[in-house]
Amino acid sequence: MLDDKTIQTVNTTAPVLQENSHDIGVRFYELLFSKAPSLYNIFNQTNQKRGNQQDALAHSVCMAGEHIDNLDAIKGMVERVTEKHRALGVQAEQYPLVGETLLEAVQDVLRHKVNEEVIGAWAKAYQAIADIFISIESNLYEQVQQQEGGWTGLRSFYITKKVRESDVITSFYLKPQDGGPLPTYQAGQYITLQVDIEGDTYAHMRHYSLSDAPGKDTYRISVKREDQTEELPAGKVSNYLHRTSEGDILQAAAPAGDFTISTELMPLVFISGGVGITPMMSMVKTILDQQPEREVTFIHAAQNGNVHALKEDLQALAHHNVTCYTCYATPTDEDYQAETFDKEGYVDLAWLQSILSDKNKDFYFCGPVPFMKSVNDALREWGVPAEQRQFEAFTPLSTIE
Template structure:
C-alpha cells in the first residue's frame, strides 16, 4: 500500500509527465537499449523510428500515476498492456531494469524540477504498479499454459496455405509443426509473430489479429502489405511475409492474446471496420454466425475501393444466406467498375447521418477497428449519438492504449 503523501505527490506531478511524455519516452528507450540492447528483440522497431512507442510508454505511465489511488479507472489500459506483455514474454526480472531507466529518464528530462521527494514518490509508485502487472501477467501465463494445447514462449508453425485476399492483403493459414492440439482463442484476439529476417540485426515482433473463427485445424492471420509512403518506410515484417515467406515455411509464434473480444449477450451487434481493420471483425463475424445464430449482426466495412477490399465475397454471401446478417460497404475512392456494378452502398466515409440511415437505432453493441482517423471518426459519431461508453469497443493497431492519446 502506498502512503497518502506518496499518492498526493504522484497525482500532483502526473500532468507534468504527460506534458513531457514524448521527451521522457525517447530518453527512456535511449537508456534502456544502451543498457540492455537485447531488448530490441522485444519492441516494434518501426514504431520506435516513428516515435509512436515513446509517447505511448510515457502516456501510459501518466495514466497510471494520475489514477494511482484507483487503478480500476484504467482497467482497460492495464488489461491491454498485460495481454501484450504476456504475448511478448515479459518477465518479472525485467521490471526493475525498466524502472531504473524510466526514473533516470524523468530525472534527465525534468532536471532540477525532479526533486528528491518527487523521484522517491514515483519510484514507490512504479514498484506498486509493477507488482500489479506482474501479478496479472503471472495468472495470464498460467492460464495460457494450462489450457488444452497451451504453450508459453514460441512454438513453430508452418504456413499451410497463403491466400491473396486483395491487392494488399494476404491470408496465412498456420498449423503447428509438432502436430499437437491448438488451443482455443476468443474472436478478436491476435497472434504474435517473431520474424528473423536476413540482414536485420534483431528479431522483429508483430501482433496480427486472427481473422477466422476458432477451430481445431489452423490459425489464420490476414496481413496488409505496408508500402512506403509520405516519408513512412515500408513495413519490414509485412513485406517479409508477403514477399519472402512461402507455403511450408515456419514461423515462431506465441499463443493467442488480446482483450478486444465481444460480449456474449443477445443485444444486436454492429461490426465496423476500415481497411485491414476487417481482420478481427471477420473473426467475430465467423464466430457469431456459429455460436449466436439468432443475434442481429450488422457488418459495415470501409475501404478505398474493391481492389483493396478483402473478403468481400465471403461477407456478401453470408449476408445473402443468413437472415440475421446485414452488410454495408463504404468506398472512399471507388473505381469506375465499382460505380458501374454498384459494389458499394455509400461513396465517401462512414458518418453519423449515414449510420442513422442504415441502423434502426443505437441500442446495440458497437465494435470497430481500423486506422486511427477512422477510429476517431466512428467513436466521435457514436458519442454524438449517445451510445454509452460500455457499448463502444475498439481495437487500436498501435502501442497507444486509447485513441485519446493521439
C-alpha cells in the same frame, strides 16, 4: 498499500509528467536500449521510429500515476498492456530495469522540476504498479500453459496455405510443425510472430489478428503489405511475410488480446476500415456459430474494391442473420459497374443514423487510427455510451479519445 503522502505527491506531479511525456518516452528508450540492447528483439522498431511507442509508454505511466489510488479506473489499459506483455514474453525480472530507467528519464527531462521526494514517490508508485502487472501476467502465462495445446514462448508453425485477398492483403493459414493440437482463442484476439530478416541484427515481433472463428485446425491471419510512402518506409515484417511460400516456417506466441466480444444479447454493429476487418470477421463468425439469433450489422470501409479484403467471407455473411454495408472512399469504374458498394465517401454519423434503427447497440470498430477517431467521435456525438464503444488499435496508442 501506498501511504497517503506518496499518493498525493504522485497525483500532484502526474500532470507535469504528462506535459513532458513524449520527451520522457524518447529518453527512456534511449537509456533502456543502451543498457539492454537485447530488448530490441521485443520492441517494434518501426513504432520506435514513428514515436508511437515512446508516446504510448509515457501516456500509460502518467495515466497510472493520475489514478494510483483507483487503478480500476484504468482497468482497460492494464488489461491491454498485460496481454501484450504476455504475447511478447515480458518477464518479471525485467521490471526493475524498466523502473530504474524510467526514473532516470524523468530526472533527465524534468531536471529542477522534480526533487528526491518526487522521485521517491514515483519509485514507490512504479513498484506498486509493477507488482500488479507481474501478478496479472503470471496468471496469463499459467492460463495459456494449462490450455489444451497451449504453450508459452514461441512455437513453430508452417504455412499450409496462402490466399490473396486483395491487392495488398494476403491470408496465411498456419499449422503447428509439431502436429499437436491448437488451443482455442477468443474472437478478436491476435497471435504474435517473431521473424528474423536477413541483414537485421535483431528479430522482429508483430501482432496479427486471427481473422477466422476459433475451432479450426489452422490459425488464419490476414496481413496487409505496407508499401513505402513519402512519409514512411515499407513495412519490414509485412513485406517479409508476403514473400514467404507455402511450407515456410514461422515462430508464433499463443493467442492473446483483450479486444473480445460481449456475450450479452444486445444487437451488434461491427465497423471496420481496411485491414481492421480481420478481428471483426473472427467476431461475426463466432457470433453466427454461438448466437445465431443475435441481431448483427456489419459495415466495412475501404478505398475501393481492389483493396477490399475477405469479400467472400462478407458475401457468406449476407446469407445469415447479418445485414452488410460497404463504403468505398474512391470507387473504381469496375466498382460502379458492379454496384458493389452502398456508400461513396466515408463512414459518418448521418449515414450511420440512416442505416441503423437506433443507437441502442454494442459497437465494435477497428481500422487505422484516423478512421477510428472519426467513428468514435460520430458515435459519441450520437450519444452512444463509452461502454458500448469498443475498439482495437493496431498501433501502441492505447486511446483514441
